[in-house]
Amino acid sequence: MGKEKLMKLELKDIKKSFGEKQVLKGAGFTFEQGKIYGLLGRNGAGKTTLFNCLSGDLETDGGEALLLEETEGDGINAVNRLMPESIGYVFTTPILPEFLTGYEFLKFFIDINKGKTRIEKTVDEYFDLMKIEPEDRHRLIKGYSHGMKNKLQMLCFIISRPPVILLDEPLTSFDVIVALEMKKLLREIKKDHIIIFSTHILQLATDLCDEIVVLSNGVLEQVDHEMLHSKEFEEKVIEMLSDGKSMGAESGEQK
């Protein structure tokens, strides 16, 4: 051991079109472990499309996503294609099997991850961690609120600890207190993961994220780190987003 390992997610020239409309026009970027990236983009810019391409829900038209492993001093020592298993994906609209209770889903999820990762807690302890009340644990997920479902989805990646975590505008459905708890939690676990967090709420991005990446006109572009807490930051981001004005204006959200 001794030497620190660092993971990187490298996107190369990712392309995706729907019909005649090109949503991703060769998006490329390298994300690093230990940081929370805020993926900013206007409605319909292609944030969800990019996530779906990475998670394998959509097939890309071109480009690749690689997971690199670097050891301090030795440089890159492993290059793998990003596999769906390496991703924890929290959807905007949480999708869970509604015929199970929260407890049953979590037990099932822990079961199938046994042997792959170290399971540190019992089902109930995980619920405690997410502050899901005991009386809610044995109700059908069908009756859960949006926020509760999102909490369950977050528990999934806390349990399976995939290298890459994609969060598609999840905090918008949380109330103030839960949102604060979730932010705290993400900061706690970030050192072991590459976390990409999509949102169109600028304040949320600046508040939670270490780096801001803008998806505009089908490509990814990083906001200079120095800018992040400067006065001109907002103007700069607006400028970057409006560069793709024609894009944003003509595109509807892809379904």
Added chain:
Amino acid sequence: MRYLATMLLAIYNINATINANRVIFYLKRLPLLGKRIPDRLYSDSELKMIATVIVTILNVLRKFIGKTIYIGLMMVLPLMLLFKEIQRPEYPAAFLQLFFFLSLIAGTVQISALLEANRNKYICIKLMRFNARDFVVPTLFARHATNFIYFLPSVMLTYALLGGKILHGLLLLILMTAFRLSFEAVQLLIYDKTRILINKRFLIQWLVIIPCLAAAYLPLFYHSVWPVGRILFSLPMILLLAAGAAVGIAYILKYHEYKRTIEATLKLDDIMVDFSKMKGEAIFSSVKMKEEDFSEESLRSGKFEKKQGYEYLNALFFERHRKLLEKPILNRLAIIGTVLAVGIIISLFFPEAAGQLEHNLPSILPSFVFVMYFISLGDRICKAMFYNCDISLLRYSFYRRKDVILRSFIVRLRKVVVLNLIIGIAICVALYIFVEVADISFRWMDLMLFTVSILCLSVFFSVHHLFLYYVYQPYTTELGVKNPFFKIINSVVYLACFACLQLRNVPGYFTLVVIGATVTYIIIGLTLVYRLAPRNFRVK
């Protein structure tokens, strides 16, 4: 008048654009051709104009043909075929009687152009914020005027051909339109005073429709015809209907609460307007789970706590869907029991009928292939699997892994096979009992082979449904079926079963063919699942 025309033109344009967009939308979904149709067709106003004109012409033709078919089926054909006692000179009077009760009275109570909710009204008034009065009053007149025109050729021609005066045909339609206009006003008045929508009250409607049907057809059975024409075409009646229409139109034009009234009637029907949604809901409801069906204790019981992972998941799935699975099984067992009881009674009273089976057991097997097609479970279970379980879990990469897909396939197949075998065994047992009670002699070998083929068919249909589900994953998120291969294979299997039903001289080796074919299909199906399901089993 100009205002009326402008409004109607505006409404027509919106309607036509919606229709043209729908045509393009569905064309784009056609296999092969659909991909070649570019998105920009939506904005190509010239092409769209052509589509609009075609759709309009087709619609008008459809209306004319529809009215003609209606007159033919409801009035002319019964007159010619059913009531042969009615003599030719009586035809015009008989036609008047049928038209009066069926169209003039029963048809009128079913129409309320003012108060009914439909897609166009919803789009224009609720979404596009048309002034309610500006929308409903012109459409009301347009509706009744076009209806008059659509009826015109078929009614006048039919009436003349039957021997009536052609102008009386015209008068009949004018009187009908007058009556309908006054009844529109009556419905509006009733709704305004009591909030009762007559065209939504099915009881009221049937209370009118059934007596009308009786009054229209029953007298003809007794070779008598009401003197409808004499009353309807008399001057007092004409004046009465004209006055009614005039008062009605005045009331409709003077009425000032359209905004509130129309908004209220549209609200009632919000869901009805979204037809695709309504259809989806109807299909879903057959596989939907209700939260209140499960007590807190049953959700807490931890009954399967010892099971692990996917075993645990599938055990819970079948546990939560027990109602969905048990009820059809019990229904089918009840049907089998009833058929057995009826069969036994028949064999007691008509022993010679049962005697036909003597030494001839294989001859009934073809019919049983068809019976098994209908009595086997599978389609609904697959829908429940998809809608309640897979549709969500397939979003997770772990659930899309090859080993996981195949493992859960096996667990599910086992369960469905057991359910279908219960039915298969029940059928066999029923047959043994029948053969015993009816004292039919048979060859042991035949009975054995019959049993084996029924059980093979049970397994066959279980594999069939799950194989199609896993390989072609046919359902969309709305549970509609869109995969053409799914439809083709399903139709071929259906046709094969149906063809069996048509077999008259059953060859001796038929039983062996059934066993052979089912076993072959099962093997091919399972192989294809193993090879294709990991790639194809996705939410589409």
